[in-house]
Amino acid sequence: MLSTVLIVKDLWVKYFTSSGVINAVSGVSFSLSRGEMLAVVGESGSGKSTIGYALLNMVPKPGRIVKGEILLDGVNILKLSEEELRKIRGSKISIVFQDPFTTLDPLRKIRDQFIEFLMEHGIDKNNALKIAREYIEAVGLTERVLDSYPHQLSGGQKQRVSIAMAISLNPSVVVADEPTTALDVVVQKQIMDLISDIKRRYSSSFILITHDLALALERADSVMVMYGGYVMEMASKNELAKNMVHPYTKALFESLPRIKQRTLPKYLTGYPPDLRNPPPGCIFHPRCPFASEKCRIMKPELVEISKGHFVACHFAR
Numbered sequence: 001m002l003s004t005v006l007i008v009k010d011l012w013v014k015y016f017t018s019s020g021v022i023n024a025v026s027g028v029s030f031s032l033s034r035g036e037m038l039a040v041v042g043e044s045g046s047g048k049s050t051i052g053y054a055l056l057n058m059v060p061k062p063g064r065i066v067k068g069e070i071l072l073d074g075v076n077i078l079k080l081s082e083e084e085l086r087k088i089r090g091s092k093i094s095i096v097f098q099d100p101f102t103t104l105d106p107l108r109k110i111r112d113q114f115i116e117f118l119m120e121h122g123i124d125k126n127n128a129l130k131i132a133r134e135y136i137e138a139v140g141l142t143e144r145v146l147d148s149y150p151h152q153l154s155g156g157q158k159q160r161v162s163i164a165m166a167i168s169l170n171p172s173v174v175v176a177d178e179p180t181t182a183l184d185v186v187v188q189k190q191i192m193d194l195i196s197d198i199k200r201r202y203s204s205s206f207i208l209i210t211h212d213l214a215l216a217l218e219r220a221d222s223v224m225v226m227y228g229g230y231v232m233e234m235a236s237k238n239e240l241a242k243n244m245v246h247p248y249t250k251a252l253f254e255s256l257p258r259i260k261q262r263t264l265p266k267y268l269t270g271y272p273p274d275l276r277n278p279p280p281g282c283i284f285h286p287r288c289p290f291a292s293e294k295c296r297i298m299k300p301e302l303v304e305i306s307k308g309h310f311v312a313c314h315f316a317r
């Protein structure tokens with residue numbers, strides 16, 4: 001049986017802004033096995049990135065994790081001190097951002113940044129250089145890249161460097177937050193191929209954060225669909241591909257362009273909820289074509305409709 005590397009239990013995250021409290025993540029639970037890729041999918045503002053930050057216990061201010069447990073290799077990271085957290089970030093759990101400059105300092109050579117990152121995690125200088133070389137090659141770059149400044153590299157190369165750093169200490173979990181969104185289509189595929197290859201080679205576990213359900217179904221092992229901070233549906237990729245149940249998942253799927261079938265996409269109408277003042281009942285009801293009176297009043301629980309397939313909809317069955 002595959003071992004579980006990450007368990008998230010009943011996670012709640014809020015942003016306490018001057019104009020009100022934003023309920024960004026509401027009661028989210030999931031787990032991740034070694035070698036698994038879980039895609040977190042949803043429209044802009046659904047809480048995906050906030051989950052990514054929460055997994056490293058670095059939700060930016062004015063945000064705060066108000067409830068929940070995040071067990072990484074059995075340790076609740078929400079109970080760790082700032083110093084303990086600094087040690088595990090990058091070594092036990094790491095993150096790759098949409099924009100590589102979130103990780104890379106534009107003013108310093110890749111070599112110096114990479115070595116410093118490794119040394120901060122207790123690796124001595126000689127070993128650090130060895131590891132940097134090894135992982136730069138593992139992501140398909142040549143050693144010459146180490147002597148470059150970030151601006152001398154293409155977007156795809158910079159993202160490869162970020163990935164090399166993120167996997168160099170063999171973390172249990174890598175969070176990839178829209179890792180290909182800023183790249184052109186050809187490079188997007190190359191980077192996703194690289195991530196799939198790393199997952200296979202190192203049995204790494206990935207959380208892939210994406211707005212793109214097609215990408216999730218193509219690459220991930222399991223998919224969690226978020227809307228307004230809540231999980232709407234969660235299942236293995238294979239199960240979801242053949243049996244989408246939640247009206248929101250279906251709407252996301254229908255909005256994907258289908259060039260081959262030449263069908264016109266049906267877009268979701270209406271807007272995502274205001275998370276300062278979310279609608280009562282099912283958070284999706286104002287945009288749901290099937291909403292009934294019950295949906296306007298009662299929040300549906302996330303229920304397991306078949307083994308490992310969870311849906312939050314009164315009409316799931």
Ligand SMILES: Nc1ncnc2c1ncn2[C@@H]1O[C@H](COP(=O)(O)OP(=O)(O)OP(=O)(O)O)[C@@H](O)[C@H]1O
Binds near residue numbers: 024043046061211
């Ligand atoms: N630093 C912040 N301060 C205040 N509100 C925030 C902050 N970051 C996120 N939010 C709010 O929290 C909610 C969830 O945002 P989050 O960025 O997690 O969603 P997302 O699904 O990742 O969207 P996107 O794809 O646009 O990044 C949104 O309503 C957003 O406006």
